Amino acid sequence: MVAESDSAHRPALPAAACTTVRPALRTQRHRRLLPIWALLVGFLTLASLVFAPELPFTARAEPASSTAAIATTAADSVEVTVSPTVTPELSPGQDLPLTVTIHNNTAAAIPIGRVDVYLAQLALTTRAALDSWLRPDADANSGDQLMSVPTAGIIPAGASTNIAITVPAGSVGLTDQNAWGARGIAAIYIADDEVQAEGRGTFVWSQGSAITPVGLASILPITTPEDATGLITTKALESYTSSAGLLSRQLDMAIDAPTATIAIDPQIIASIRVLGSAAPASAVAWLDRLAGASNDIFPLGYADADIALQAQAGATTLLAPTSFEPAIDPSLFVVPTATPSPDTTLNPSDVPTITPPTSTETTPSPTPPLPPTVGPGETVVPTASELLAWNYTSSTIGWPASGQVARTDLDVFAASGLTTTILSSDNVQQSDVFTPNTAVSLPRGLGLVSDSTLSAAIRAAAEATTEDAWRKNVAEAASLLAIVSAENPNAARTLLVTFDRGSPTSATRVGQTLAALNSAPWSNAASLQSALDSTPASTVSFHEKAIDSDRVALARSLLQREGAMAEFATILADPLLATAPARLELLALLDTTWTAQSSAWQEQVRASLAASFDLMHAVTVTTRGPIIVVGSKVDLRITLNNALDQAVTVRTDIVPSNGRLVVGETLETTIQPNSAQAVSVPLSAAVGNGDVVLRVTLFTLNGTPLGQPAPIEVSVRADWEGVGASIFAILVVGFFGFGIWRNIVRRRRDRASGAPVASGQLPPPAAEPNV
Structure with missing residues (x-):
């Protein structure tokens, strides 16, 4: 709904500007009503003509109906957008330049018609009023007509046309007596006496009164698409860090954005450094650019692993890589030998020893610093902490997936050293009508609440592919900030907007959008530290939300596999060769960007569990x-x-x-x-x-x-x-017994037959004769 009528907000328009009657619009509105309601309205109208006293003419235009104006919102419809051409700000005495774009998304050409421009009757003094104006109900009022402009010609099927309209300051009807703030404009396209479509936009009426600007802090994540390995491949790094690559575009946006804070995935830094001398030149140059950026920087979880999902799956502290040793080729980490000049001979004693810098400057370098005693030709394999090291502005900020933080998660965050949690509006409850500060007190630590409505408008502007779409969304964001500034001018507030974690390729207008908003008198660029230092809102309370139980169950299976893998690895000669890659893979599977790909994520998790099962049963x-x-x-x-x-x-x-x-x-x-x-x-x-x-x-x-x-x-x-021994004994006794028995029998037979004694036996001596 719009705000209540107030003459200080919107005075009556001149009669010449308000006497236009739109029979086509009325006809279209009546055509959309159900027959029974049409009959009722007709009956009441007739009764009023018969019985009502005669009233003097009022110089007021009949309000337009948004339902009558909008034919459809389908992809094959006619669409209209309207936005301020130059800036969302309009001051007394200035004309209002507008750009109206008509998109013919149908399969047929639309004839020459006209565009009627309207101004909302009432100022948009609340966020709800702004939302109702831009996304109206079926019977919403389109306001007072300012002017009508014919279209230039037929609009072919699938084509668009831009119409430049300048509303004179006198026709706008706003003066320095009107309160400053957001105003609504509408453009209705009519052809063949039929309303084809209506578009709505906003601008900010600013008459130079005292304004308390709103601080606007922003966070841009730098991440890569989800994977299941935990390290970005050399080929992917080369692609991402090319001149038109994903990481290059993201860094371009962040460096160009005023006071924007970078939230970076440490996986990117480690994946470049772990390659040593084999890292792509474009990746090393990209890391140099990041090191030289003036933005505040804080780390996301490794591989942007969702910290809320870890906590709800049963982790007592948040996970981090244990080692990168299995992925390191030591030959790529040999300290280069100094090259002698052509006119000198380099003696071994002349080789300089590499020592750390004596300056207190902590600017990070693409490669980890060397120990002070390392000389040329030696191999120095970096540790996990060296590969992940960076000069972060803060390392105590946690950013879970949007709107899915439970109360017990905060204990896990605090136990892991994260004292500040970035939340979405879905995770808090607001008890006051005024927009609160981004800072809120949580049961454990501090929270920074991202304004989801403002973030959506700024994201849409940053991803706009046309100038008219960009101007429309910038005007909406500027109007939101103006409403926040005007609703409670005695309280300076800082708001936080966040950009998409899904690495959109079309967000090419981040810097342009933030610069446009920060140039407005009612908005100032704010650093992340100023958001942290702002007074926590007293009217905001934490509202816990749980992640889908099926997703949590699969994540719990991954954590249980992690424990089983650690036990299994104790049998290995080098346990890190199994546990380190498993930890990286686990973190990669908890990436927040998997949230939008539920089926693909489930397949990856099950494949990972099956592979680890085979490993642990090898x-x-x-x-x-x-x-x-x-x-x-x-x-x-x-x-x-x-x-x-x-x-x-x-x-x-x-x-x-x-x-x-x-x-x-x-x-x-x-x-x-x-x-x-x-x-x-x-x-x-x-x-x-x-x-x-x-x-x-x-x-x-x-x-x-x-x-x-x-x-x-x-x-x-x-x-x-025992049976075998007995049988053997019987056989032995039988064998020898049989031999003895056979010898006895043979001797007896020989004696009985008088046969000579067997060979080898001497005959008995003959008896001597008697003498």
């Missing part, structure tokens, strides 16, 4: 049953397989399903990369024969199981050892 037991155990004590050989690219050390635990077997002590085994290792497990038969299932489980050295137990079926035949 060490397996390959021995399968059945196995027959004969004897009371045996050594069972079990084969373990390692499909990883590095050695692992595991503990093997074997549990029999019953008491027929007793297993020896747990074994620790080191398995080389991509190989198998057999381990011997001592087994003892306890009671009787039968079948046993050995459940073989691999554990980390900390006692965490690696996957499910592997069953091995074993058939125990412990009494076969």
Whole structure:
């Protein structure tokens, strides 16, 4: 709704400007009404003519109906935009130059017609009144007609035409007696006596009265499109930092924008530095430009990971990269040797030692600083903290995704060192009619509330592709600021606007938009620090909002996988080779820009969980049953397989399903990369024969199981050892007994037949004769 009638806001127009009657508009309005209402209106009108006393003529135009003016808002309709041509500000005695653009989005040409220009009858003194004027209801009043201008010619299908209209100062009807502030204008296009479309805009009436300007702080995020790796590839960096690349355009906008604060994704800085001497020249130059920017800068979460999603998924502190070592090629971090001049010979003792600068200047450099004792030719691999280091204006600001912060999230932010949280208007409740300061007191720390309505208008202006669209949105933003300034002139306030986190490619007018707003008497550019230092609003309270439960559940699965991966990595010779990439991938999957791509994000998360499951099950037991155990004590050989690219050390635990077997002590085994290792497990038969299932489980050295137990079926035949010994003894006795028996039988047979003694035996001596 518009404000109540006040003669100080809008005096009556001259009669010559107000006597125009628009039968076509009335006809169109009546045509849109339902038959029953048309009948009722006709009856009442007739009654008033019959029974009402005769009234003197009033020099007042019949108000226009927005419903009658707007044919449709579909993509195939006729659209009209109207905006101040030069500046949103109009002073007493000045003509009002307007640009009206007619867009014919239909498939047919539209004939020559006219454009009627109207001024809202009442000043727009509240934010609600401004919104109602620009986005009217079906029966909204279009105001008082100022003038009518014919169109130049037929407008072909799919074409647009601009009409320059100058409303004389006298026709505007505003004087220095009217209160300053936002005013509404409307342009109605009529052809063939039919209203084709209506467009609405605003300007600010400023008669030089004392104004309390509104501070306008802005934040521009510099991010890259979502991915699932946690490091930007060399090819992508080269593309993003080219002259027309995404990062170059974003930095151009930020550097050109007055006092705009940059919120940068640290992933960009680390991805350039981690490449060492192989970093693209354009990326290094881009980092140099960022280092030289005068803007305030604060970091987003790494990979712009949503800090609210982390907190609601169960993180007690916010996550950060642990190491970049697996992604670093040491050969790219060799300190260059100084090149000798042509007329001198460089002795080893003449090589200068690289020392840190003695100046207190903290301007960041594209590459991390070297230790003071490092000389040319040496390799210096930077740490994670060195790759991420930057001279931030503040590192205690958190910026979660818009409108999705719960109360418990604030505790996690505070525990992570973030004392200031940037919130959207959806996350607070306002109890006063006046627009509050951006600063608010939170249950934990300080909040900066982004004005969502003002941000939307400024974003639309920054992304406008035509001059008329840009002027219209700038005028809306300027009118909003004027309303805030005028609604409570005794209180200086600072508002915060934020730009899109989704890296829009069309936001090419950021600097132009902010410069236009900051040139207005009722608006001043403000730094982020001034927003932080402003008095917290006392009429604003925190209103918690939770993220969608399905999204939180998937994020919780990622965090649980993180813990499982950390335990699994203890078996590796170098755990960082697994945990560091996993942490980067986790942060990348929590990127705020995934919010708008729910299906694609779910697929990426499930693919990541499946890949990590395979990784954590790459060490397996390959021995399968059945196995027959004969004897009371045996050594069972079990084969373990390692499909990883590095050695692992595991503990093997074997549990029999019953008491027929007793297993020896747990074994620790080191398995080389991509190989198998057999381990011997001592087994003892306890009671009787039968079948046993050995459940073989691999554990980390900390006692965490690696996957499910592997069953091995074993058939125990412990009494076969005694039976076998008895049979062997019987066979031995039988063999020797048979040999003895055969010798005895043969001798008896030989004696009985008088045969000579067998070879090798001497005959008995002959008896001597008697003498």
